[in-house]
Amino acid sequence: MKALIQDLVSQALAQLVADGVLDAVAAEPVIERTRDPDHGDFATNAALVNSKAAGMKPRELADKLVLALPTSEAVAGVEIAGPGFINFRLAAGASHALIPRILAAGEGFGRSDLGAGKRVQVEFVSANPTGPLHVGHGRGAAYGAVVADLLAAVGFDVHREYYVNDAGRQMDILGTSVWLRYLELAGEELVFPSNGYKGDYVWDIAATLHRHNGDAFRYPAAEVYAGVPADAPAGGDKEEHIDALIERAKQLLGAERYRTVFDLGLDTILDDIRDDLSLFGVDYQEWYSERSLTESGAVQRAIDKLKASGHIYEKQGALWFKSTDFGDEKDRVVVRDNGQTTYFASDIAYHMEKLERGFDRVIDVWGADHHGYVPRVKAALQAMGGDHAKLDVLLVQFAILYRGGEKAQMSTRSGEFVTLRELRKEVGKDAARFFYVMRKCEQHLDFDLDLAKSQSSDNPVYYVQYAHARVCSVLRQAQEKGFSTEISDGTTNLEHLAEDHEKALLTALAKYPEVVQSAALNEEPHQLTHYLRELANDLHTYYNAHQFLVADDALRDARLKLILATRQVLANGLALIGVSAPEAM
RNA sequence: GCCCCUGUAGCUCAGUAGGAUAGAGCAGCCGCCUCCUAAGCGGCAGGUCGUGCGUUCGAAUCGCGCCAGGGGCACCA
Numbered sequence: 094m095k096a097l098i099q100d101l102v103s104q105a106l107a108q109l110v111a112d113g114v115l116d117a118v119a120a121e122p123v124i125e126r127t128r129d130p131d132h133g134d135f136a137t138n139a140a141l142v143n144s145k146a147a148g149m150k151p152r153e154l155a156d157k158l159v160l161a162l163p164t165s166e167a168v169a170g171v172e173i174a175g176p177g178f179i180n181f182r183l184a185a186g187a188s189h190a191l192i193p194r195i196l197a198a199g200e201g202f203g204r205s206d207l208g209a210g211k212r213v214q215v216e217f218v219s220a221n222p223t224g225p226l227h228v229g230h231g232r233g234a235a236y237g238a239v240v241a242d243l244l245a246a247v248g249f250d251v252h253r254e255y256y257v258n259d260a261g262r263q264m265d266i267l268g269t270s271v272w273l274r275y276l277e278l279a280g281e282e283l284v285f286p287s288n289g290y291k292g293d294y295v296w297d298i299a300a301t302l303h304r305h306n307g308d309a310f311r312y313p314a315a316e317v318y319a320g321v322p323a324d325a326p327a328g329g330d331k332e333e334h335i336d337a338l339i340e341r342a343k344q345l346l347g348a349e350r351y352r353t354v355f356d357l358g359l360d361t362i363l364d365d366i367r368d369d370l371s372l373f374g375v376d377y378q379e380w381y382s383e384r385s386l387t388e389s390g391a392v393q394r395a396i397d398k399l400k401a402s403g404h405i406y407e408k409q410g411a412l413w414f415k416s417t418d419f420g421d422e423k424d425r426v427v428v429r430d431n432g433q434t435t436y437f438a439s440d441i442a443y444h445m446e447k448l449e450r451g452f453d454r455v456i457d458v459w460g461a462d463h464h465g466y467v468p469r470v471k472a473a474l475q476a477m478g479g480d481h482a483k484l485d486v487l488l489v490q491f492a493i494l495y496r497g498g499e500k501a502q503m504s505t506r507s508g509e510f511v512t513l514r515e516l517r518k519e520v521g522k523d524a525a526r527f528f529y530v531m532r533k534c535e536q537h538l539d540f541d542l543d544l545a546k547s548q549s550s551d552n553p554v555y556y557v558q559y560a561h562a563r564v565c566s567v568l569r570q571a572q573e574k575g576f577s578t579e580i581s582d583g584t585t586n587l588e589h590l591a592e593d594h595e596k597a598l599l600t601a602l603a604k605y606p607e608v609v610q611s612a613a614l615n616e617e618p619h620q621l622t623h624y625l626r627e628l629a630n631d632l633h634t635y636y637n638a639h640q641f642l643v644a645d646d647a648l649r650d651a652r653l654k655l656i657l658a659t660r661q662v663l664a665n666g667l668a669l670i671g672v673s674a675p676e677a678m
Numbered sequence: 679g680c681c682c683c684u685g686u687a688g689c690u691c692a693g694u695a696g697g698a699u700a701g702a703g704c705a706g707c708c709g710c711c712u713c714c715u716a717a718g719c720g721g722c723a724g725g726u727c728g729u730g731c732g733u734u735c736g737a738a739u740c741g742c743g744c745c746a747g748g749g750g751c752a753c754c755a
Contacts, residue, residue, distance in 0.1 A: 129698080138697065141736095151735090175698040176736080221755060263755050332754090383755095411753055422680075422751080429753040436755045464682045465750050490683060491749075532691075535683055537748065539690065544704085548717055551704060559717055570714045623692065626703080630719095637710085637719040678717065 108161040133180035151177025189587040195658040208249030217458035219256040235529035243613035268355035274299035374671040395442035419472035492538040520545040530618040560629035564660035
């Protein structure tokens with residue numbers, strides 16, 4: 094409908110240009126839905142933005158524009174208001190036609206092919222597999238998933254990917270932590286490193302290792318700690334301590350057994366993360382291994398490419414990428430003086446490879462704490478001659494949990510929950526998904542646990558779900574009262590929808606495709622949650638003001654059609670944000 | 679010190695590619711069930727849009743400065 098108005102205005106402007114009133118269209122007009130129903134249904138600022146170029150007052154130009162406007166059956170009235178806005182009032186029949194369209198399209202209503210099948214990759218979560226997903230990862234998961242689903246809904250070919258950091262020091266620390274716990278289970282007495290992973294899950298993995306291998310990986314603690322410098326509590330350095338222990342693990346176990354321990358930790362945790370996300374309604378097309386980048390030679394190829402373009406230099410035994418050539422604040426190491434490539438080197442290779450895979454657009458969803466990382470990744474793409482404009486990094490700010498009006502502690506020590514799994518257990522998947530995307534991503538999120546759990550109208554999730562359930566309930570009632578739940582075809586009987594509440598609901602339904610589009614193109618899922626709340630409100634208000642199951646067959650039929658269409662849109666919107674649409678509550 | 683995000687009603691937030699009287703939800707007060715789930719609805723009250731200049735016919739929205747809060751500035755990942 095918006096497109097129709099847009100078209101009419103464009104035609105009118107073109108007509109004025111043809112008539113010589115305007116030299117050219119100076120600025121594209123904005124067509125928007127009015128906030129105040131007194132202003133009609135749509136408004137455009139076409140006269141305001143072009144008045145200067147036309148050399149006349151906005152209202153004067155508006156007069157000419159209105160005269161040049163082609164007539165349309167859908168438009169019942171046009172008027173000039175305020176400083177020169179042109180307001181459009183739609184014909185009642187035009188909005189009625191929406192209902193059969195919604196009912197016919199079903200789950201497809203609101204979807205479009207705007208993206209024209211362009212390939213978009215969305216990489217999100219990508220947390221290190223060194224432990225279960227934290228509550229902080231939940232927001233990235235929910236946000237990334239909805240952005241991906243929204244883009245898919247408007248016709249992009251979306252590829253969801255999780256980058257698995259299965260190499261590097263953090264993973265070595267995990268492997269070593271598992272092994273040390275295993276030694277303790279086998280009966281060795283040792284002081285666990287302060288920098289090791291201390292979660293219970295490490296004990297679980299160690300127990301599995303022990304069950305499968307008995308004492309085959311066991312060495313006396315004294316031998317393991319031989320030559321290892323003191324830990325921080327003993328006056329040493331915790332980094333040197335853990336690094337030395339990693340070295341001892343590799344020496345004593347040898348490559349093969351070390352890999353067994355390492356992979357057991359990795360696989361166990363990755364399985365847990367996969368399962369966790371899946372239960373959270375988040376699924377991926379691909380889990381991309383960082384290790385594979387080294388094994389395939391992609392990392393070396395990326396470094397060579399940077400070298401060939403002249404942006405690599407050597408200093409103090411290390412290889413540096415001159416990212417300052419592309420606006421970064423300092424140069425970055427890609428190969429350390431010990432010959433090992435850095436995490437950044439892998440990331441350069443990964444992003445190079447993303448573009449090579451032919452995506453039209455690449456979206457990374459990162460925690461806001463990584464923002465300083467953006468310039469160097471873009472710099473690398475630029476240096477390699479890739480199109481860095483194809484990469485979009487969306488930064489998600491922190492979520493803070495509140496319980497009983499107090500900040501909930503999120504540390505393991507306090508005994509409060511820390512994992513996404515536990516959050517899901519406490520508030521449920523639906524509330525968690527909804528709350529995580531309720532705010533735009535650059536907004537710090539206050540996550541009120543009590544509110545998320547409350548079964549009242551204060552809770553937006555229940556409020557929206559209840560609207561859906563309410564329509565289902567009316568249908569059940571209809572059956573009990575002996576009314577037919579078969580509804581008529583097309584726009585039959587819809588002329589009976591003349592109440593203000595009905596018009597408001599129709600307007601809200603018509604907005605849905607526009608909201609989906611806007612939410613998708615701006616990567617703003619919160620637009621959808623806000624819309625759903627408004628739509629639910631319109632339905633509840635209507636419900637309170639009018640009886641649906643009336644004796645008059647035609648009127649009842651019309652009202653049932655309207656609420657069925659509303660139910661469909663509520664279900665479609667909820668599905669997009671990964672929340673269920675219950676039939677009863 | 680430099681960089682990113684935020685500052686709108688008592689609280690949590692919409693609104694920011696400039697536009698008509700700045701909107702919701704909570705909390706507060708007042709109402710609405712012999713009637714399809716009151717897990718609901720209506721009404722009242724509540725704001726110098728952090729602050730100071732500037733650009734403009736027009737600024738919560740754009741520019742500059744300042745103030746406050748959060749986060750980030752590794753040969754870690």
